[in-house]
Amino acid sequence: MAPHRRRSKLIGWIAPVTMVVIWQLSIVTGLIRFRYFPTPVSVAEALQTLISSGALLENTAHTVLVALLAWVIAGVLGICLGLVIGLSVPIWKGIMASVDVLRSLPIIALIPVGVIIFGFTLKLEIVIATYAAIWPIIVNTVSGVHQTRTELLDVGNMLRMSRWERMRKLIFPSSLPLILVGLRLGLGLSLVLTVVSEIVGTPQGIGYALISAEQALHPSEMFAYIVTVGIVGYLLNSIFLYSAQALSPVERSRESNPS
C-alpha cells in the first residue's frame, strides 16, 4: 500500500516537471519568441529575489490572512444559515429560489458594486471573498441536513432528545461530510476572490503585487506571484483535507474504503 502510494505520487510529478522543461527549452531554443515571456529559470530567480526582499512573504501573508478571515466568517454564517434553512421547511421553500438566483450571479460582476459601496479597502476584499465562499457552504449544509436519515431522527425521538440535543448529536454530525465539502469549495473560492479584488482594487496582497509587476513590465516577477498563488491554493486545500481527516473518523473511513 505505502510504496504503491509513493510511486503514484511520483507519477504525479512527471507532467508538471515535463511541462516546465518544455517551457524552458522552447524559449532557450527560440521556438517561441515573445518579448515578455520569461523562462522558468528567470521566474525562479525572481521568486528568490522576492523571497529575500521580504515582499513575497508580506504580500502572501496579507492575501492568506484575508482569505482565511473571509472563509471563517463565511463558514460560521453559512453553516448557521444552512442549518436553519435545512431544518425549517417553510424557510427552505421561501428562500431557496432566492439563494439559487444569488449564487448563480457571477461574483466578479458584483465587484464594481462592492467598489462603489466600500471603495478600495480591506473591507471590500473581505466582503467579496465572504460572499463568494458562503454559497457552497449554505447549499451543502442544507443538503447535509436534508440527507439525515429518518432512522436517525426516529432514534432521537425515541430517546426523547431535546431539539438542541438532536441538532448537536444527530443532525450536525450526520451532515458533517457534506458541510466539509462546502467548506472546502468555499476555501478555494475565498482565495480566488481575494486575489481578484486585489487585482481590481485593494492596493495590497498577491493580486496587487501581480498586477503591479505586470504594469511595471516585470514578467518574471508576475509569474513568480502566479506560481505563489498556485502553491498557496494547493497548500490551503491540502491542510484542510488533512485536518478534516485527522479530526473526523467518518472522513477517515471514507479514505480507507472509497465506495
Next chain:
Amino acid sequence: MTTQANTDGIVYQLRDLSVNLRRRGQDRQILQSLNFEVRKRECLSIVGPSGTGKTTLLRALAGLIPVEGEITFQGQKLEGPAGDAVLVFQDYGNALLRWRTVKKNVALGIEGRIPREESRLRVDEALEIVGLQKYQDSYPWELSGGMQQRVQIARALAMKPQVLLFDEPFGSLDAMTREGLQDELLRVRSLHEATCVFITHDIDEAVYLGDRLMLLSGSPASLTYELDIPLTGTRSQISTKESAEFLRLRHQVYEQMRKAHGAAPTTE
C-alpha cells in the same frame, strides 16, 4: 376507565387502534381496529408477510407516529415516545451513529441523564452482555452486520427499559449470524426480564423466540390469529427446532398464514 388494579401485569393495552399514513399525498389506512394486550415479561412475536404494516404497528407502540384509537402503556395513555420502551431498528447501519465509537453509541440513550460513573458501568455491562467489550473503541463501520446489530441491542439494554421492541432485527443478516443472535436474545431476556415485542416475517423465528404469537395480515392489516407457544425449558436451535411441539406450532402458523392469504406463503 380501567383502574390501576386490572392493569397489573399488562404493559400495553390497545383499544381499537387504527393507523393512517400519508403517502404521496394520499392517506392510506395501514392498520385497522387492533385490540390486544402485551403482558409483562412475555415475548410477543408478531408475524405477517412483508408490507403488512408490522413496522407501523411497532412504531405506534414506540409512540413515534400518531394513531387513532388508544394505546395504554403501563396504565397511561401513550402520547409520544415513552422512554421506557426502546425500539431496535432493522436498519442498524442507519440507526447507529457512524461517527461514534461502539462505546459512545451504547451510551447515547443515557449520557447526560444519569451520573457519568453509572453511565460508564451500564455501558460496560451492556457490552458484556452482547460480548462486544473488545470492540468498544471500534467504529460501527468496522464491524460486521451481526456485531452492529448487537451494538444496537446493547444501546437499548443500557437504558434498562421495561419493554424492548424489535423490528425484524435479524432480517438482513445471514442464517448463521441470525441463529446466534436469536439465542443471544433469549439469554438477554433471561437476564433482564424485560417485556419483548418481536416482529418478523420468519415463522420459525417467531415460534422459536415467542411466548405468544400473533398473525397480522390483510390490507388494511388486522390481527387474524393468536397462538400461545408453550415450549418449556431452555430453547435450543437443535433440539427445540426438532421437537414435535415446535413443529406442530410452526405447522399451525403456516396453515393460518396460508388461510389468510389464499396462497402458499413465501419465506422470503
